[in-house]
Amino acid sequence: MPELPEVETIRLALEPHVVGRTFEDVEILDPRLVRPFEPLAVAGELVGERVAALERRGKYLIVRFESGRVLLIHLRMTGSVRHAAAGQLGDDPYRRAVVRLDDGSDVAYRDVRRFGTWHLLEPGEVGDYLGRRLGHEPLERTFTAKRLGERLAKRRAPLKAALLDQRTVAGLGNIYVDEALWRARLHPLREAGTLDDDELKRLTTAIRQSLRAGLARQGASLRDYSTPDGSRGRAQEEFRVYGRAGEPCPRCGTPVDKIRVGGRGTWYCPSCQRL
Numbered sequence: 001m002p003e004l005p006e007v008e009t010i011r012l013a014l015e016p017h018v019v020g021r022t023f024e025d026v027e028i029l030d031p032r033l034v035r036p037f038e039p040l041a042v043a044g045e046l047v048g049e050r051v052a053a054l055e056r057r058g059k060y061l062i063v064r065f066e067s068g069r070v071l072l073i074h075l076r077m078t079g080s081v082r083h084a085a086a087g088q089l090g091d092d093p094y095r096r097a098v099v100r101l102d103d104g105s106d107v108a109y110r111d112v113r114r115f116g117t118w119h120l121l122e123p124g125e126v127g128d129y130l131g132r133r134l135g136h137e138p139l140e141r142t143f144t145a146k147r148l149g150e151r152l153a154k155r156r157a158p159l160k161a162a163l164l165d166q167r168t169v170a171g172l173g174n175i176y177v178d179e180a181l182w183r184a185r186l187h188p189l190r191e192a193g194t195l196d197d198d199e200l201k202r203l204t205t206a207i208r209q210s211l212r213a214g215l216a217r218q219g220a221s222l223r224d225y226s227t228p229d230g231s232r233g234r235a236q237e238e239f240r241v242y243g244r245a246g247e248p249c250p251r252c253g254t255p256v257d258k259i260r261v262g263g264r265g266t267w268y269c270p271s272c273q274r275l
């Protein structure tokens with residue numbers, strides 16, 4: 001599932017191709033993408049909109065139009081975006097939407113599992129919509145150990161589950177939570193509300209480092225994710241624990257263990273991350 005580094009990689013690559021461009025033609029091929037609205041109606045609303053900015057918040061891609069409206073794209077499990085020069089877009093059985101831009105190039109949306117969503121919001125709606133769903137942006141200065149502590153205070157859930165909750169920190173998913181907990185030397189089953197100041201500092205730094213490591217390698221291509229030019233990310237080559245059960249911990253050599261936390265596969269080092 002694309003997490004912050006994957007969505008930000010897509011944003012960075014797509015930004016120069018879409019900002020200032022107008023949506024000349026829009027085809028929504030899968031009604032699930034815009035449910036409960038009609039694909040034809042949504043496509044009609046999008047035609048003629050000119051892109052003012054491409055932003056990201058958590059795992060959401062935010063297309064801001066000059067009209068003040070916003071197209072909010074969430075890739076969920078297997079969504080990805082491809083940009084192709086005029087006439088260069090090949091066939092794809094998993095294509096769910098295509099936007100033709102006014103330079104003739106295409107932005108295609110692909111989604112094997114079809115959980116992704118496109119949500120068109122009217123001017124002024126986006127702040128409230130995202131504010132209710134998302135906590136601090138972890139790569140911004142506003143994300144501090146103190147603020148993370150406030151979000152975790154009194155929570156009895158396992159630390160891993162609390163960090164997967166997008167209202168705690170925006171943009172983390174299964175991969176980067178495991179990587180961050182390893183870096184911070186914290187056990188995934190630790191009760192979230194019991195971290196002391198030093199542990200909160202370690203965790204804050206570890207979250208940032210894990211996300212930056214992912215971003216530096218264009219995200220992780222485990223299954224479906226690829227960048228808008230079709231290339232694969234390489235973050236998976238540098239994972240410390242994620243998906244590495246039985247392999248030696250890069251810090252101490254103890255075999256990495258796999259458990260389940262809140263139904264999610266969870267990898268950690270039983271020596272470095274003690275409960």
Ligand SMILES: [Zn+2]
Nearest residue numbers: 249252269272
């Ligand atoms: Zn270890």
